Amino acid sequence: MHKVASDPLVVREFTSGLYLNAVGLVTAKNRTVLINISLDKRIVDIIDAVAQMRGLPISGFLTEAAQNEIREP
DSSP states (O other): OHHHHTSHHHHHHHHTTOOOOOOOOOOTTSOOOOOOOOOOHHHHHHHHHHHHHTTOOHHHHHHHHHHHHOOOO
16 A cells, blocks of 8 residues: 555645545455345346346346445445
8 A cells, every 4th residue: 555655646646635545355256145135126127237238147236336335444
């Protein structure tokens, strides 16, 4: 992290008001668990369509979406 934070290009971004946030990495390589959730059918249809466009199963798409939202305190 120090190496990145001391990079001149990163320092320039810091001084312009941007900041660096360390986020824990969660991977899908851990043990898989089957869950049962209820969602609005329209939402599921949209998730399915977007997942197909990205070449992912619904579970893969939801995993990526969750990883993008998870932040360590």
